[in-house]
Amino acid sequence: MKIKSAEIVISAVKMEQYPEDEKPEIAFAGRSNVGKSSLINLLVNRKKLARTSSSPGKTQTINFYDINDQFRIVDLPGYGYAKVSKSSKEAWGKMMDMYLNNRKNLLDVIQLVDIRHAPTQQDRHMYSWIKHFGFNGIVIATKLDKINRGQREKHLNIIRKELQMTSEDILLPVSVETREGKEEIWELVNEIFKV
Ligand code: GTP
Ligand code: MG
Numbered sequence: 001m002k003i004k005s006a007e008i009v010i011s012a013v014k015m016e017q018y019p020e021d022e023k024p025e026i027a028f029a030g031r032s033n034v035g036k037s038s039l040i041n042l043l044v045n046r047k048k049l050a051r052t053s054s055s056p057g058k059t060q061t062i063n064f065y066d067i068n069d070q071f072r073i074v075d076l077p078g079y080g081y082a083k084v085s086k087s088s089k090e091a092w093g094k095m096m097d098m099y100l101n102n103r104k105n106l107l108d109v110i111q112l113v114d115i116r117h118a119p120t121q122q123d124r125h126m127y128s129w130i131k132h133f134g135f136n137g138i139v140i141a142t143k144l145d146k147i148n149r150g151q152r153e154k155h156l157n158i159i160r161k162e163l164q165m166t167s168e169d170i171l172l173p174v175s176v177e178t179r180e181g182k183e184e185i186w187e188l189v190n191e192i193f194k195v
Helices: 036-043 086-102 121-132 149-162 182-194
Strands: 006-012 025-030 062-067 071-075 106-114 139-142 171-173
Touching: 025 036, 025 121, 025 182, 036 071, 036 139, 036 182, 086 106, 106 121, 106 182, 139 149, 149 171, 171 182
Parallel strands: 025 071, 025 106, 106 139, 139 171
Antiparallel strands: 006 062, 062 071
């Protein structure tokens, strides 16, 4: 994918702030710290477009990024961050519900999980929600550089099993450090936007 432009449109907390045009969107969902914002930067070849942090809970709003004036990638706030107050959790839930349940522009929700860890209950919940709503059920396993090559298959199998993915569901490993997996993700994203 040739990136001619990539820019933030808005950091939204409520529906009235969502972009109003008809550009298609895909969204990245997953636990805090899994690497959603980093993956967006990798995909668009920009180090600091989406803000990242080594401590979880960095992205707290729904961030819409316009790519090539053609489509958007949406960075969602992460879940599963233990130190979050009950009221922030509720706000997160409302914000996610509002976006995921009502957004007509949304063509697909791609789930990210850390390749090192077995999916959590919230990951399983998110994935079954994604499937239930008829999205493609693509999963990206992040931080591939953090495990040995010989361990990959084992970790990928655990993710498949725990999320109850079928043999047709796509699971792609990626690393923002080595850039492995980047082109494969673009291929998938292009396919989604072609439909
Ligand atoms: P929230 O905004 O809190 O939901 O987190 P996020 O999912 O957006 O995570 P973010 O992109 O901020 O990344 C979290 C941390 O993981 C940062 O320190 C990143 O540098 C690191 N990270 C992300 N992807 C990779 C990767 O592929 N390899 C390695 N080694 N580190 C990564
Ligand atoms: Mg983030």
